[in-house]
């Protein structure tokens with residue numbers, strides 16, 4: 025039996041990961057503040073633009089950055105679900121379980137809101153698509169999403185721990201079937217069935 029294993033990149037406390045954590049906080053704080061805030065938004069915009077100017081000035085060329093993003097093995101640091109270098113990623117950390125499934129727990133805040141007080145359906149779809157992809161990776165046969173079918177059973181709450189699961193259910197030639205769910209308080213909020221086709225785009229070089 026395989027021991028549980030961390031399948032996603034571990035966020036560091038320093039370097040770009042720390043800056044990205046701060047950027048996530050800025051996104052959340054801006055939403056929290058809104059147009060009724062008494063903060064001086066013109067000055068804040070200038071400060072944020074100056075941060076972005078500094079980052080752009082010191083960034084490597086785009087093609088080099090693309091090569092670097094895909095240089096590692098096993099995990100990605102840039103993706104929009106688990107990536108510690110991506111400020112739009114919650115980020116979700118996924119653990120491969122001994123039974124072949126993958127599992128993670130996260131709490132989503134204001135940036136991910138759809139219906140009042142609840143998670144946007146497209147965000148659940150993003151998280152599940154990626155989780156199913158990681159479940160395929162953990163099972164040893166992976167590919168690209170060809171179909172993703174979602175069922176929204178009940179609204180998914182913001183500000184509460186959500187359990188995200190995925191498991192590969194079958195492989196038939198190049199066709200890979202995978203399922204997953206988002207649950208809150210033990211109740212299924214969203215379930216997903218995916219068809220993946222064993223195909224991989226070349227990594228940038």
Ligand SMILES: CCCCCCCCCCCCCC(=O)SCCNC(=O)CCNC(=O)[C@H](O)C(C)(C)COP(=O)(O)OP(=O)(O)OC[C@H]1O[C@@H](n2cnc3c(N)ncnc32)[C@H](O)[C@@H]1OP(=O)(O)O
Pocket residue numbers: 094096097098099100153154155156157158161167168169170171198199219221223
């Ligand atoms: C750094 C390491 C990272 C590690 C962790 C990373 C985890 C990452 C997780 C990331 C997760 C995020 C993941 C993402 O976001 S992946 C990004 C989202 N997905 C895409 O962009 C995919 C776009 N589509 C394609 O590229 C092609 O159409 C694919 C690859 C899907 C198939 O094109 P291909 O030319 O290769 O296939 P084929 O035509 O030879 O057909 C083969 C068979 O498949 C059947 N078929 C095909 N399509 C469909 C369909 N739609 N429904 C039902 N069936 C379909 C077809 O009938 C045939 O069956 P049969 O006739 O043999 O019976």
